[in-house]
Amino acid sequence: MKAAIVTIGDEILIGQIVDTNSSYIAKALDKIGIATHEMLSISDDKKHILNTLNLLQNKVDVVIVTGGLGPTKDDITKKTFCDYFEDNLIENEEVLFHVKSIIEGIYKRPITQINRDQALVPTKAKVLFNKVGTAPGMWMEKENTVFISLPGVPYEMKYLVDNEVIPNLVQKFERPYIVHQTIMTYGRGESMIAEQIEEWEDNLPQFIKLAYLPSPGKVRLRLTARGTNEELLRNEINNQVQKLDLLIHDIIVGYNEDEPIEVVLGRLLTDKNLTIATAESCTGGKIAATLSAVPGASNYFKGSVVSYATQAKTNVLGVANELIIELGVVSAEVAMEMAKSVQKIMASDFAIATTGNAGPTKGDDIAELGTVFIAIATKSEVYVEEFNFGQPREKVIDRAVSKALELIYKEILKK
Incomplete structure (x- = not known):
C-alpha cells in the first residue's frame, strides 16, 4: 500500500x-x-x-x-x-x-x-x-x-x-507488515562500515533492505523487512542483526533509534552508579546540554563549566596561565588540565573536556581551523586525543560532541 x-x-x-x-x-x-x-x-x-x-x-x-x-x-x-x-x-x-x-x-x-x-x-x-x-x-x-x-x-x-x-x-485495508530494526553505531564512517559488512549486505534476503543513515560521528543502519508473515519477518531480522553484531560489535551502541548515545550512556552510568562532569570551551556547553536533556540525568550528571574565554579557564578551572602562554589555549595539555580540574570541582567519577578552534577564523591561536582536543579523566588517569574536523564551524562542534560521547562511552564500558 x-x-x-x-x-x-x-x-x-x-x-x-x-x-x-x-x-x-x-x-x-x-x-x-x-x-x-x-x-x-x-x-x-x-x-x-x-x-x-x-x-x-x-x-x-x-x-x-x-x-x-x-x-x-x-x-x-x-x-x-x-x-x-x-x-x-x-x-x-x-x-x-x-x-x-x-x-x-x-x-x-x-x-x-x-x-x-x-x-x-x-x-x-x-x-x-x-x-x-x-x-x-x-x-x-x-x-x-x-x-x-x-x-x-x-x-x-x-x-x-x-x-x-x-x-x-x-x-x-488489508496491509502488509513492515518491520524495522535500527542499529546505532558510533566512531566509524559510512564508507568504512559498508566495506566491512559488504558480504553480509550482499547476502541479505530479498525482502530485507538496508539503509545507511549517517550524521556527524555516527551512522544508523536501518533494516526494513516487508511481507505478509510478521513472525517470519521479525525472526529473520533478529537473525541478521546477530550476524551483523559479529562483524561490527565494537561500534554498536544500541538497537533503538529513539535511544541515541546519550540515552544509552545515561543508562550505563546509572547501572554502574557512576557520575560525570564536563568542562567545555569550543563546544560551548553542548555536551552538557546533550547529557542533561535525558530524563533522570541528575542521577549521574554532576555539572559543567563552560570555560569559553581564556580567563574562565584560569580563574574558574585553575589552568596555569603560563601553560596557556607556552602551549596555547588549544592544546592537549590545557584540555587535560580542564578535565582534571572539573572532575575535582564536581567530585565526579569521569570528566570530559574540550578545547579547539571551531572557526570560521583562526584568531590568535596557532592551532589550525577544525582542531579539537578532547580529554577524558577517570579516577586513575587522564588522556587526550587530537582531531581535525575540518569546517564549517557547525560541523566541528557537532562532531566534537559526538566524538566526546563516543570516547566516554567506550571508557565507561571498561569499568
Whole structure:
C-alpha cells in the first residue's frame, strides 16, 4: 500500500515554519504497513490544491492533507474538497455542539458565524471528530483513493491521526507488515562500515533492505523487512542483526533509534552508579546540554563549566596561565588540565573536556581551523586525543560532541 502526504500553507513554503506534521504521519502509517510514496508542500491556492488531488488520485491508496482548515477566510481546504468531489457543505450538529462548548464554555464568549462555520463539512465526508480543537477532520473517497483532510495544528493533527485516521485505515485495508530494526553505531564512517559488512549486505534476503543513515560521528543502519508473515519477518531480522553484531560489535551502541548515545550512556552510568562532569570551551556547553536533556540525568550528571574565554579557564578551572602562554589555549595539555580540574570541582567519577578552534577564523591561536582536543579523566588517569574536523564551524562542534560521547562511552564500558 502507498500513501502521499500533502501539507498546505505558504508559511511552510517561505520557511517560516518547519513541516513536522509529515514526519509524524509517515511514522504512524509505517507502523501499520502503509509506505509513504511521496510528501508534498503546496501553497494556499485552490487551483494548486485541485491539481495536486487530481495528480495523486489512483496513484496512491491514501492521500492525507494537513492545513487549510480553521476559522479564518484563507482556510480553503473544505471548499476545495467540495469542488473536487462535486459536493456542498452542511452543518454537522455534533461538531457544532462541540465548537459551542469550547467557545462559550471555555473561552466564555459568544459564538460567531466564523466559529459556526467550523461545523460545516461536505455531505459525502465521514467526519473525523476532533476532541482537542474546533476543526474536524474529513474522510472522503474517490475511485481507488481515500482522501483525508486534517487540521495543520500539530497537536490536533496528532490526536486525529492516533485516534481516528489509523484505526479507520486499519479497519478498511488489508496491509502488509513492515518491520524495522535500527542499529546505532558510533566512531566509524559510512564508507568504512559498508566495506566491512559488504558480504553480509550482499547476502541479505530479498525482502530485507538496508539503509545507511549517517550524521556527524555516527551512522544508523536501518533494516526494513516487508511481507505478509510478521513472525517470519521479525525472526529473520533478529537473525541478521546477530550476524551483523559479529562483524561490527565494537561500534554498536544500541538497537533503538529513539535511544541515541546519550540515552544509552545515561543508562550505563546509572547501572554502574557512576557520575560525570564536563568542562567545555569550543563546544560551548553542548555536551552538557546533550547529557542533561535525558530524563533522570541528575542521577549521574554532576555539572559543567563552560570555560569559553581564556580567563574562565584560569580563574574558574585553575589552568596555569603560563601553560596557556607556552602551549596555547588549544592544546592537549590545557584540555587535560580542564578535565582534571572539573572532575575535582564536581567530585565526579569521569570528566570530559574540550578545547579547539571551531572557526570560521583562526584568531590568535596557532592551532589550525577544525582542531579539537578532547580529554577524558577517570579516577586513575587522564588522556587526550587530537582531531581535525575540518569546517564549517557547525560541523566541528557537532562532531566534537559526538566524538566526546563516543570516547566516554567506550571508557565507561571498561569499568
